[in-house]
Amino acid sequence: MITEDISQGKERVKVPVVNELNDEKPIGFGYTRFCISGPNVSEAFNSPFYPGCGCEQTSCVTNICSCIESYGPFYDENGCLQIYNQPTDYCQPVFECNSHCVCSGSCPNRVVQKGQWLQLQVFKTKHKGWGLRTFENINKFTFVCEYAGELISIQEAKKRAQELTHETGNYLIVLREHSSNDQVLRTHVDARFHGNASRFINHSCSPNLVMVPVRVDSIVPRLALFAARNIDIGEELSFDYSGEFDVWPSSEANGEHKGLEVLGDFGKEPKSCFCDSQSCRGVLPFESSLYSP
């Protein structure tokens, strides 16, 4: 074991690091549970933005809670995401109860904001550098972890993209949300210098996690990773850096789900993918928009 807890006591659970292959240790980074602002991004992204509910005596449930009535319900009684049960043409935004709400911290509409609670472990893989695996069985649609890092502007993301090499690896995620009126909202998160265990999650062309934008206090979404299927103890966790993978039932009218794209890895030329899945596309997804002027 290299480190007993890479979160240094910041998470509710310890996040150990092991290397069963050699003596290498992960390169240091600042541990943060949630996103922090990068250069020239105001703290405004963390200030309360949405109105809150008045559920002081009761639990936040359908027909009572104004947050759930306006936007949800999003979670079932086990805290599992349930938006995927209805086919939609566009990504349904997820809103949790926020700091304007009077409900308690045990409100069922607060899941992602509470952070990681599953036992996960950072480990050295054979061909993909470090990876993250689970130490317990995870049910489909359970919240696993948030892709935390520095929230940066598109200008800063373009600048950082220029500095990347195959050796540095890439921790920059570009999330695009397409709304029904053809607007595209971009969110850029870089976990290279600051992040949590999610920064170790590798890409797979056939992943077991799906990234869902979840809003709590701010208009800026949190990049939440949920189990896309039941995951067994010991399995490596992965998501599709291209965002092509989703678990929405496809709408018959539309055929194609256009709600959300997650665009991840890039470099000067495509990197070989070692996800080992039968549907492997051969190379890691490439984000070209960060290389255009």
Ligand SMILES: C[S@@+](CC[C@H](N)C(=O)[O-])C[C@H]1O[C@@H](n2cnc3c(N)ncnc32)[C@H](O)[C@@H]1O
């Ligand atoms: C967000 S990091 C993931 C953690 C990384 N493996 C590490 O050692 O810190 C993304 C980088 O991991 C590597 N990687 C992720 N998925 C991969 C895959 N399927 N095949 C090969 N390399 C991968 C690439 O170097 C990529 O730039």
Ligand SMILES: [Zn+2]
């Ligand atoms: Zn409520």
Ligand SMILES: [Zn+2]
């Ligand atoms: Zn509320």
Ligand SMILES: [Zn+2]
């Ligand atoms: Zn692959």
